[in-house]
Structure formats: C-alpha cells, structure tokens
Amino acid sequence: MLKRFYVYMEKYKMYAVLSCLCVAFETLFELIIPMIMADIIDVGVANGDQAYILERGLQMVFCAGISLVLGIGYARFAALCGQGLGAELRKAEYRKIQEFSFSNTDKFSTSSLVTRLTSDVTLIQNAVSNGIRPLIRAPLMMVTGMILSFLLNAKLALVFFVAAPTLGICLWLVIRKVRPLYTRMQSAIDLVNRMIQENLTAIRVVKAYVREDYEKVKFAQVNQELKSISEKSFRTAVLNMPAMQLVMYTTIICILWFGGKLIFAGEMQVGELTGFLSYVLQILNSLMMISNVFLMLTRAMASGKRILDVLDEEIDLKEDPEATGEIKAGEIEFRNVSFKYKKEGKKYVLSNVSFHIEPGQTVGIIGGTGSAKSTLVQLIPRLYDVTEGEILIDQIPVKQYPLKHLREAVAMVLQKNTLFTGTIADNLRWGKEDASEEELMKACRMACADEFLLQMKDGLSSQVEQGGVNLSGGQKQRLCIARALLKRPRILILDDSTSAVDTATEAKIREALQNSLADTTKIIIAQRITSVMHADQILIMEDGKLNDCGTHEELLQRNEIYQEIYYSQQEGCGL
Known part of the structure; x- marks a missing residue:
C-alpha cells in the first residue's frame, strides 16, 4: 500500500530526502551530547579542571544549536512533503470521481466520498508530516545508542535484550486490537457526514414538518x-503509553541497581553510569516513538485503503480511443434495449425497448411513477450503458462516439434542477463558456426566464446562492432550460423540466423551442398530457417496457393507459 502512495509523492521526493537527512544528522549530534557530558563529569569535575568543563560545555552548546537548526529544517521539509502528498491525493481522487459513470457513483455515498477526500487524506498527510521524524530518528537513535551503551558497559547493556522484546510484544497486542477499530471509526464518520448533509439539504422540509426533534435523535444516534x-x-491505543513507561522505568531501576553494584565494585564510574542512563532514555524513547509511528501508520493505512478503493474503482463506462463519430442530424434508434443498474441484479429496469425518432422530431414520453422514463433518456448520452441491445444516433452506435462529443451534442435538463454558487451568467455559461450577454438573454427569452430576470436589480449578474435556494422552483427550471439551449444541441432532452411552470409559460417555452430549434430532436418527459400532446409521437412507458407509441389522436383512440391519464387530467382541470 505504501508503494502505491509513493507515486503521488514524486514531485516532493527532494523534500522527503532533505527531511530525512535533517533528522539523521540532528540525531547524531544529539547522541554526541551524553558522551561529552560523561567526560565533563569523569574528567573535568573529578579533576576540578574548569577550563576543560568550559571547553566541553561549549561543545555541548554547539551540538545542541546544530540540532536545533536541523530540527527546524526537518519541520519545514516534512510539512512541504506531507502537504504536497495530500494535495496530489485529493487531486487524483477528485479526477477519478469526475471519470465515474453514474453506476460507479452509485457504489459510494456522497458523504463517504467527501470523507475520503478530506478526513482520510488529512490522516495520510499528517502521518507523513509527523511520521518522518520518528521513523528515521528512532531506529538511528536506538541502534547508535545501543552500540554506544555496549561500548560504555557491555554487561549493563544486556538488560536491553529483555526490555526490547517486551516492548515489541506490547505494541503488537495493541495494534492487533486497534486496527479494525480505526476502519470502523472512519465508516462512522461517513454516517455522521451523511446525516449532516441530508439535514442541511432538506432543512426546509424538516422545518415544514416540525421534525427537528426527530432529526436530533437520529443525529444523536450516529x-x-x-x-x-x-x-x-x-x-486501546493509549494502552501503548503506560506499557512503554512500565517497561522503561523498570529498565531504569534495573540499570541503577546493577550499575550501583558495578560502581561499588570499581568496575564502573559515576560519569559512565550517567552517560549510560542518557543512552538508555534515548533508546527507550526511540522504542516509544516507533510504537507511536506504528499506531499512526495503522490508522493511516485504514484511511489509505478507503482512498485506494476510490482510485482502484474500475470505470464501467469506457470510451473507444479510436472513436471519431460526429452527430449531425440527431436521429435516434433503440434496438431491443434492456438495462439494469447492477450486472448481478436479477430485475431489469428496462426490458426490450425499441423505437425510432426521426431527426428534428419532437417526442413525448409519459408513464406512471417508476416506469423508467428518466432511465430511458439517460442511456442516450451514456450516463449509463445499456445491458443488452443497442442505441444508435444517426445510424451509429453511441459507443462509437467520443464521450465528450456525444454529451456536447446532447443537452439534458434533469428532474433535479442544479444551479451552482455564483452569478446567473456564470451558471448559464455552463452551456457555452464564451457566450455573449446577448446570447445569454436570447436563451433566457426562449426559456421565458427574462420575465423575472428583468425584475432583478442586477439582472444576469444577480447572485445564485448554494443550490439556488434564493430562486423559486419555476425560476430554476427556466434557467436550467436556458443553459441547455445555449449549447445549441442536436438532441434536447427535457426530463419533466417544466413541472413547476404554469401552463401558459410552458406553452410559450414549447413554441419557442419549436420555432428556434426546428432541426433539433426534442424529447420531452412529462406528467401532463398537455405538455406532449403536440409532439410528433408519444411513447407510453409501463413497468420499464414500451407499452405503445403514436400521436396524441392515435393513442387517445386505442390506448387505455393514455385514455385513463388524459381523462383523469381533464377531470382535474374541471375541478
């Protein structure tokens, strides 16, 4: 797993190397200090040589100063390395998410993807920023400290052969238990984020139904x-510290006990024991640092796996690299199309659907809720790929078109009207980046959005708040239609996109589309028959199947479903 993340640190290798060198030299200078201190006690203090004490003391200050400078250098380089890795991981994750098809996106909840882009990446970058120092310093200090300890007194240094394995066993037991808990903790963060997101998105519904207390209880649970x-x-993780301290203090007591005996026996000097204790503390601290690094890496690896799940997600909607087709007319044909959201699923959402749309025709699609009307049109720009059968545009299978060209030629206004934070003009230019103000207003007139734009103080420069909450449903729908019209598409799909607009305004929009986009193939999904009765043909969907197809007059004569919808709406109008 660590090798996988190394690729994303390619630009920051130099900072990683420099931080490692800073830590290595800082540690070496720190290890020299106990040796100098031992000399001061055994030579300078024992002989009362003040000049020697001053000389060796200045050497200690010099070593400490160099260590300080190297420590500052490490902090800077490690931060650059860790933050750079975090930025690259977020970039790679975000880029991969942008490549996801709707099917790929369905495998991850929005809250989970947000957590993987933020919290999980932060844990990785912190592990790098804070982990390089102990990861380099601890082994170097431990090995060097042990060598110098054996040089000072080999007999006393044998205590490490008991202390080190004991610490290792304690660490292994803690990590074994805490690793699965860290994975569960990140999943719990996903749930909290999901609850917050749902509540804030639907806050008006919560207020309208006075469900604040219910939401509080739900949030309290997660x-x-x-x-x-x-x-x-x-x-569990903090058990590591008391276990380390227990071993460390037990080791120090043993060393003082045996060291004292060696001093009384004349086999060791007081200065040697003082220096030895300094090395003991450094060695045991290095072991504690190693244990903390392992705990940090354990949590980072749990987050790393979640990040790799996103990066390794196989894109199920692939583009032919040699695809060069170009949509010119907008003719559409469905040939025995069947579809299900998951390949392993048993039930088909669409079953054996076949129909043909001539270029420039207006086609209406109606049917009950859950009849797969929206799913049907989402197959045209390959937001999903068909499971069986084939879809052709201008007699060419859609899979033979470059995705970018296909989706630029097909404009969709989805059921959910999405506007982004910014000005109205910024939102409209999603349809055409370089559109002039005149082009923007022309599209708004066609979508009847100019009616409310002219009443706004700043017009096209008016701000749209997050999610378009400062606009009504009908205003958002009309702006989304205007945005789609700016693309000048060969195929225009309106998925129930005039449901919040009154019938008079809807008639104006329909007339504008017919006059200005005569050569564009138009597909209109609607609940009201009045929205599609003037279409060249109307498709009736029922339970994922094409029930019937024909003009308004033909269906009104022969189709029971169409008759039922038509007369129920007529009665509703009479009421």
Missing part, C-alpha cells in the same frame, strides 16, 4: 456511535 467507536479506539 454521533454516539462515532463517540463510542472513537473512545474504544483511543482507549
């Missing part, structure tokens, strides 16, 4: 779950 898992994780 929040308590996160709290419980986090407490259990950290309760």
